[in-house]
Amino acid sequence: MTLYRGTFIDTPESPFAGAGLRVDSDAGLLVEDGLIVARGPYLQIREAHPAEQVVDLRDGVVLPGFVDTHVHFPQIRAVGGLGLPLLEWLDRYALPEEARMADVSYATGVAQEFVRGLAAAGTTSALVFGAHYADAVDALFNAASEVGLRVTSGLVLSDRLLRPELLTTPVRAYAESLALANRWHNVGRNRYAVTPRFSLSCTDDLLATCRDLMDAIPGALFTSHVNENEAEIATVADLFGGSDYVTTYDRHGLVDRRTVLAHNVHPTDVELKTLATSGATVAHCPTSNAALGSGLFPLTRHLQYGVRVALGSDVGAGTGFSLLKEGLQAYFCQQLLGDQGRPLTAAHLLYLATTAGAEALDLPRVGHLSVGQYFDAQLLRPAEGSPLSVAITHAEDTDEALARIFTLGTPADIQAVWLNGDLLH
Ligand code: GUN
Ligand code: ZN
Structure with a gap:
């Protein structure tokens, strides 16, 4: 199993029905055989799984693929x-x-x-x-x-x-x-x-x-x-x-x-x-x-x-x-x-x-990063000093930061992509 540590942003529920972004800062996602098997505050998940390998993604934000x-x-x-x-x-x-x-x-x-x-x-x-x-x-x-x-x-x-x-x-x-x-x-x-x-x-x-x-x-x-x-x-x-x-x-x-x-x-x-x-x-x-x-x-x-x-x-x-x-x-x-x-x-x-x-597409285990879903995810980490990096730093909250990611982000800002827990890119 692998424990991913970072800020995870996703939309398990529709904002068109009134839901907001789900944002978990310093969270832990535990992945086994490509599936997310636990999710919560990092320290809590870590305590329950002290031996698992940790991948530290705190220098970016993680979105679903x-x-x-x-x-x-x-x-x-x-x-x-x-x-x-x-x-x-x-x-x-x-x-x-x-x-x-x-x-x-x-x-x-x-x-x-x-x-x-x-x-x-x-x-x-x-x-x-x-x-x-x-x-x-x-x-x-x-x-x-x-x-x-x-x-x-x-x-x-x-x-x-x-x-x-x-x-x-x-x-x-x-x-x-x-x-x-x-x-x-x-x-x-x-x-x-x-x-x-x-x-x-x-x-x-x-x-x-x-x-x-x-x-x-x-x-x-x-x-x-x-x-x-x-x-x-x-x-x-x-x-x-x-x-x-x-x-x-x-x-x-x-x-x-x-x-x-x-x-x-x-x-x-x-x-x-x-x-x-x-x-x-x-x-x-x-x-x-x-x-x-x-x-x-x-x-x-x-x-x-x-x-x-x-x-x-x-x-x-x-x-x-x-x-x-x-x-x-x-x-x-x-x-x-x-x-x-x-x-x-x-x-x-x-x-x-x-x-x-x-x-x-009728892919019930895809689209967000809840327990039971595949770990299909991407790490957004713009180059330091780039316009996007600066804009994110000065955002007041995560909604604002994500709006800046949509506005300024390109594939060059995507540092890693996981499919079913396998690192692709
Ligand atoms: N309608 C039929 N074929 C196409 C296509 O290749 N692209 C787009 N945009 N519309 C289509
Ligand atoms: Zn088309």
């Missing part, structure tokens, strides 16, 4: 393609790079960069949009397994309106997805997600196949995109006889508690109601929404209807792996909405980046 609920592994080399809206951006930047995943050695290199990039940003669990090629998805799961990251991912499916080399058929989609799930679902920390790209690029036949896959892979998640961009939404309505976007998935039984839909910047009230009653989660991807000019996320309306919301980096339309940056951008977005916006505190941002994501 982040949970990224929407990130595209084949797009990391396409980050920073600025200046275009969604559909043009896909054609110009994202899809040419995704076509390169046909080369498995190229995909393997990208997968390794991807998992290292996530871990270095403090992300320990992620729902990952895979590639359109099964061998590339194998490469991702292999890379995640080597690092020990908790990855849920799957073969990306499309059968229309993308460049031809990215298209499949319902029959092939079924066979390849199931074969991947048989290799990876619930193997180690990996799980499978049925992943149609978006209903714009999927026929009803392919979406029906996705439902068949959900039945064939017990415990799989379902993930896709929804209501991101006005032109995209108009095209989807044309393709599906005027249907709203959520219904294109819901009519195939694809919207329930195991569903994570990215963006939802422009939902109707009917769609919000469907998302709320089904228990689906919306992955809010604020830097992507800003970079592509998709719009300002209506968080207030999601909360009013009771739709579950978590954070996604949406790399490569998003601007990087850091959920600190996504949290800050989520805050900016609500500020820009003025009266319509939901003012967010640092506690809200941490919750969205951790516990909310873990709930969305």
